[in-house]
Amino acid sequence: MTSFNLRLLRILQPEFFSQHYLTSGICYRERGLPEISTSASLFTKNDMNLLGVIFKPASAEDVIPDIHDSKKYLLPEINRKILEDKDFDIKKFVGISDNQIRTFINKMHWVVMNEKQAEGTRESKIDSLVDNLLRVVKMDDYPLSIVNHPLCRLSLFGNSYILTEPEFVVSKQNVSMVVIEDKHPKNVKAKSNFGETQLSAEILACGDENISEKIIEQTIFAIRVISMHVTFYKAVIPELYWEDLDKGPPQEQSVVIKRWPMKNGRQTGLDLANPDEREKVLKSLVKIRQFVSGHMQ
Template sequence: MSHHSEDPERLQDPDFLSKSALLFKLRDLRALKVNFRSTMNEKDVIPDRNVDFPREYVISNLHRAELEKRDFDLNRLSNNDVKAFVNTLHTIVMNAGIDIGTSESHTDSLVADLLFCVLAFHKWPLTVALHPTYKFAVGEVVVSAKADFVISNQTYFVLVVEDKHLVNVRPTNDYGEPQVLAEMLACGEENIRLARRSYNMIMFSVRVISTYVTFYRTTINKEYWDELGDGCPRQQSLTIFRWPGNSSDPFEGFDLAEPDGRRSVLEALCKIRHYLLNSD
């Protein structure tokens, strides 16, 4: 059904929303007046910071073509932490399109390695919660969302979503972007619950599908939260910026199997980390 033929009253009725982030679809985006927008400007999504990042993981001569080789030799690398990271990358690339379940569990491991070991996101005052379940309300309707990794500085969250929970990773569902929205709103409502008031907040999200990484950022205004409390928004809307890429296609994201992709992802995550450590 095209959205031109949808009953506008149904779009404004929260009872027709999907009740779980896993089931969120493009129709739910329209009901919540949310638009994903690509940007070519990194600063629309990533905080403008001068940061150092772990350059030893870039490995300028390591490309996807080498990671695809079964006889890839890890011993060419001297750093054991880098070896562990590259070994997981190698496994994901080798299994791409073959064993989905295995590939997803390895992507989970890769994201965990990035957050815990490579970039120290789980270092006070930052904390990483694994698979927390949060909820948000649209009027009287409650939507639940189980995120994979939620990083907090006790106020802000950056949400990392990997393909293990992106059930609807298909072009017809914008490769899981509706789920990204639902998890942003659920984490945002958790912020509001802790603060005991609604307020303007910046939210970040990172989508990792196989080795491809896309970053998202939005500012959710107090007025949007207030309308959400009464039901589907009537006046307020929400724009989520996507970087890089011209569409939701994960292949337009940064590829961790390539040096430039690793550099871009490491640098962007370090900038977000710096932002989280220096914002109240």
């Protein structure tokens, strides 16, 4: 069944969907198999441990491809103080004529103002900003394409076990290569490693979906956006891990997911409202785009 049909099934026949997919873990547990959450959004640190996933702080050089990029994306006059101005008006910045860039700046203002709201945890404004950010760096230009909310499944024992639905996936010819998850600050908690438990399941599930005719080593990048703070991840999933996973939770193999910046928290990522850090985000995204555009799994 395709991801599109699974989504329709979940919307139109939720009881059937729940019975046949979300309860699959119960069936496996009755057979003496491990208790691993069947939904990425419910993933825990224990689930990560059972699947042999480890997050490791890393330098930018260990996560971002070493590709030269001389373009300027700084927009130095746009900082958090300006974005927090309730009378902010993009039309006042006469030196910025690119409408896509103007839209990006406008959406940064939305998200910064949304941070101050005492109530509400909806992520629609963050979704909109991230979608625009990916298009600014041409992640939706051939041979790449952005897929919104794809349903991906991770198999254990040769059966679909864990269901995930990342916010965005950047794919190349139906091969998922970049996973993006965004969150409102109030929706991330320390007990989930600030969303990393869910992200780990999404990385593995997208990698599993990539396997068609041949099991190979895979490199998958991931991006976590908590409001205006961006963290980059890189996972190299070895061929032997997939072979081990087919027999159940891996006994010998593991997956190391490298994180940059190194610290992990709600506001430890690079701040899009800070001109210098925004420059690092945009350049890093361009380098990832160039890497995956020229790389075939």
